[in-house]
Amino acid sequence: MTSLRARLLLAFGALGLALLVGLGGALFLVLRGLEADAADGALTDTAVQLVASARTRLAAGAAATTIVAELQSAIQPLDLTLLVVDGRGDVLARSSPAGSPAHVDLTRPGPRGTLAHGQYAADGQTFAFVAVTISGRAAAIGSRVLVLARRDTSGVAALGDLARALFVALVVMLIVGGSLATLLARSIARPLERLAAATSDVSKGVLPPALPLDGPAEMARLSASFNVMSAEVAQSRQAQRDLLANVRHDLRTPVTVIGGYAQALQDGTASGPDAVRAAAAIAQETTRLEGMVHELGALSDLEAGGRALRLQQLDALELARAAATRFASSAEAAGQAIEAPSDPSPIPFAGDRSAIERILGNLVRNALAAAPSPGGHVRLEAAALPAGATLGGAAVLLAVRDDGPGIPPEALPRVFERFFRADPAREGPGSGLGLAIVAELARVHGGRAFAEDPAGGGARVGVVLPVLPGRPAGVAPDLPS
Known part of the structure; x- marks a missing residue:
């Protein structure tokens, strides 16, 4: 299988070759036109010079063949063909039988100072000519016209010039373009090769170091996504x-x-x-x-998907007060105080009562275990949050704060993991799953759980839930009492 780098180099080479061929074709047409114009200009100048001598000889009574014979020495080094024709274009005399037609078309007007110009075919070749009047008027009986012709080799000359130019361009393209194409292909292929090697390492159970975010923007985004995935793994x-x-x-x-x-x-x-x-x-x-x-x-x-939440209209304050009442006796027995929110206004929202009661129960139980015994203090909180404050829409907050030792900063992101304990040496009566269940129950309601170390010490753990869950808000398991 051809590597990406080789395919890129081939693609760049094919593109460069196509551009070179297109440019060469355009250059050929331009060069051919320029050379033809230059040759025609020189031919016209020579014809104008020769016609003066021809007029003098014709005025002296020289025949057409004599005029051609006397002027032939002037054109021989130039590889030109000299003809004298009548007003209709019929050839009367020629400098050489080779390259001479029997008739020349004089209907196409020529440049200033000439009668006509054009091309004719003879001996399998194409000749370009220019015609200048020696005597009489065009197409008149008895008029004489000097025709000077050259082989039309402008295409061959242009092709030779083009071949030399294309050769130079090809060499430059191979050196410069090849170097640039190699660098570009390497800049694209190298990040992909690193990514492929890193992916292979992950499949073997080895987590590679973070990939550098270099190369094209798309490659950098791909490498960044891989780094995020690798970190999550x-x-x-x-x-x-x-x-x-x-x-x-x-x-x-x-x-x-x-x-x-x-x-x-x-x-x-x-x-x-x-x-x-x-x-x-x-x-x-x-x-x-x-x-x-x-x-x-x-x-x-809960994580896999259980029964649908049984949503009903609830009051966050009423639920928080009920939780405080439910744990009041156990807190009193341990010499701890538990405080319910005192706001008189209800805080309505939609939720599954058994799930919310389980959330508050786990939070209070966790706070009582963390608070000093005796002398500890636990406070429940319930509040309405305006739209856009945390979840996008209107939300309610339910939280429990204790005055225990708090949660180490490095443990805050992990307190909702299964069996996680901020202090592994600390034994407790719980299962180690209470806060994990809190987080999952908040998630299926469309909310989230949070934990923080507030000013003044202790810990504050709670949930933020939408007033109206955006889905048939998730699923919840049959919860044990």
Whole structure:
């Protein structure tokens, strides 16, 4: 298969050759015309000079053949044919039988100072001629006309000149054009070759360094798109590695607890009240594992597409207050305070109630786990956002803020990944999937989730949802209570 660079060079060569041929044809026509004009001008000048001598000899009573014989020596070095014809164009005398017709057409007017000009054919050749009156008037009986003719070789001469010019042009084109074509082909082919090599590396599992954005604009855009794709692949692979590490971390505690207590029950180490506590611990960790599996299934169903959202008119303030009430007792038991929004005006929007309640529940649960215990404080927020503020159209904001240690800046972009923990050493009762579910539920509503470190410490995590989802707003799984 011919390489792109070779095809480009061939294309440039063919284009250059076509231009050269076209230019050569035009140049040939121009040169031929110029040479013919120059030869005709010289022929006319010579004829005008000869006719003066011819008139003198004719006035002295010389015959046509005598006039031609006496003038022949003057034209012999010039390779011209001299004729004397009558007023009708019939040849009366000739300097040589070769290249002499029996009749010359005198109907085409010639340049100033001449009678006629034109061409005639003789001996298989074409001759250009000019006619000048020796005596009498044109076409009159008894008039005599001097005709001087030359072989019409202007095309041959022009072709020779053209061949030399084209040869020089071809050499210049091969040197200059070939160099430019090579540079241009290289500038186009090199980015593609780099891109092909980088794509091959990706297919082998090796992520290449970022491609330089050089070459034509289209190649630069293609390289930029590849760099974005490569970065996303690298991010995806890192997320997969982190996911496996986080899953291992989150499963280690319940598996260790279940295995330890099961072994104690099996070998009789735990008996009586200890056996009851062991069974309770096993049941608790089993429930935790079941919840993790259930949430994983819910998240996978959400990403793949589950049932359609059951949209209804909701009030963001009412939902936030209900969430605060739902978690008030557990917060109080941990010595924490939970604050609901106090704005009296409702904030209406369309959404799936169970999905929004799940979003708020996960956010509050996450905030209570991060806030100090005792003494921590968690505040729920609900607000209406004007059109164009974040999603293009009117939107609502639901957020939960805590006064915990906050989220490290480098962890903010990843808090919504599955099993991600900003502090891997920190154990918690959750599944590690709560914020991932929040982000997916916001997405299927046509909104987005966000996390930030506000001024004053702590963390603020929430969602922005459109007042009217732009689609039958996505899908949601059957959510566990």
